[in-house]
Amino acid sequence: MGGNLIAALGFRVSSSSSLPFFCFTGGVTPKSSLCRVADNKDKMRGLKLPLSQTQRVRLQRAFEKLQSLSAKANSDASVTVADAIPVNYEDAFLKGYGTTDLNGELVATVCGVVERVNKLVYVRALRARYKPEVGDVVVGRVVEVAQKRWRLEINFSQDAVLMLSSMNMPDGIQRRRTALDELNMRSIFEENDIVCAEVRNFQHDGSLQLQARSQKYGKLEKGQLLIIDPYLVRKSKQHFHHLEQFGIDLILGRNGYIWIGEHVEARDSMVIDQAKSIDQSTVVEGINRAYTPLEMRQNICRIANAIRVLTILGFNVDLNLIMETVELSSSLKIDIHDMLGSEFHVLVAEMEAERRSLTTKRKR
């Protein structure tokens, strides 16, 4: 029973627009096969949802509608293992990742989408780890407190490093970090803490350096962390969302770690106050006594379930779609746990197909 459990296949329809990836996972059963071009029956089976016959038909119809709405018929861009990559062999080209020369033909070695950059032809795998870019907002978990730095796990091939000097001091003064600061690193972040930071640069050995200089970065408490696939979170202008009507902070980390929690006011670093530091310590004890109020907790759970539904369906996770899904569920008075049932998944797929067809009609 070892071997590959997850066979992922993407159906990329357009590389430039913000259309969603549609992916499914198929378990290894004697019936399904690894890395085959998905026909609709396989898609349904792979979705791991107990769907009734009508729900299956509705879902299929919604997906077909979404596929047909894509601008360019770019279906030749998606490849599976051992597919020949369509390339003009007379032009000089460079073989990139995920390709290999087999019998004089260029063949893909991973399931993914063919990307072309000038002369470079490579295959971008779908279920890959997060690929960082400078300036990305990421959410990570501290795995180690080392000398003058913290090591964070961010779903990358290596642990990212957050230097002590890249953090603002709690009292806000800009100064050199002393040995005492180094000894007190644990009072800032401990092991297993969730931290929000920004990618600063790459080291020469390929590892990542993070920074958390602004007030909006830092430790995240009072909420829950959701882990999804990195390709579902697209780069956008805003990754921090403060949902005023719920009083909830939503941080969409580009590495697929999403934080949903109670709203925390960004602390003003310029205020150096002895009284304030005492106040903060009592607030920390206060956390231990008071739980999140029920109303806010319901909203947090609703948003979390909306994100889970969107990941299962393979849609891009961005704020508009999340809010629409949440509004759909509250308008239909669906219980929070029932959002994870098959009926709601079908409804969300239909809603998205509807919305997409309306926007394309408006464009034309």
Next chain:
Amino acid sequence: MVGLSVGEKHFIQGGIAQDLRSDGRKRLTYRPIYVETGVIPQAHGSARVRLGATDVIASVKAELGKPSALQPDKGKIAIYVDCSPTAAPMFEGRGGEELSTELSVALQRCLLGGKSGAGAGIDPTSLVVVEGKVCWDLYIDGLVISSDGNLLDALAAAIKAALSNTGIPKVDVAAETRSDEQPEVNISDEEFLQFDTSGIPVIVTLTKVGRHYIVDATSEEESQMSSAVSISVNRKGHICGLTKRGGVGLDPSIILDMISVAKHVSEQLINKLDSEIAAAEASEEES
């Protein structure tokens, strides 16, 4: 299993106290159960059960053997669980052995009853072919593919589904045999006998976090538990087995309370599981 920060732990405990867990469930709600039968064609019966992200497979193989001298009228049943390294990297090699033994022993206790065979969920007398000479040996194997908490419940459900899917070949015994000889047996390839699985119990695990119990804990919630009690209940509401895990001691009144909660939860679970198994068998026949 990744660690959890203090803030996250607090959030989980708060959710359980307020009856609203991280995915919106109440304390006594199960995750959606997804059953597939007949996943291993070479076995006499098999099933795969998914409980959220927990994924387990159970298979049943039957072989002809000799009953033990102490119990000549009973067949033999062996249950063994294996944790695959695909569930967690620490299960590679011998790392998963502790958990495997713990799960196997708990399942044996809940499904097979005591040493004399009393209180067994599966009736071993139905496995005998010729008393004292030939009986069926059932080997039930469980495999944990992916672990997100509540392995015991998922394994028990998978075993129940696998047993409903099991077809034991019909055996014709040669009539004329002397009493000290091994009778000749003819195993039919076509006819199969189905097991009667209405008496097989399900296991309900109650995890105590703070002052409340939850059913079907995810691995994050399990990391916060003080203790857990797994109770196997059958359709008639009888308790077939009990296992307690966790380092914290429990007052006897709490255990009695947990037992009554488990009986109440098990009614819905048994009905849900039976309907899922029936649906899975029906869809297996279609395909």
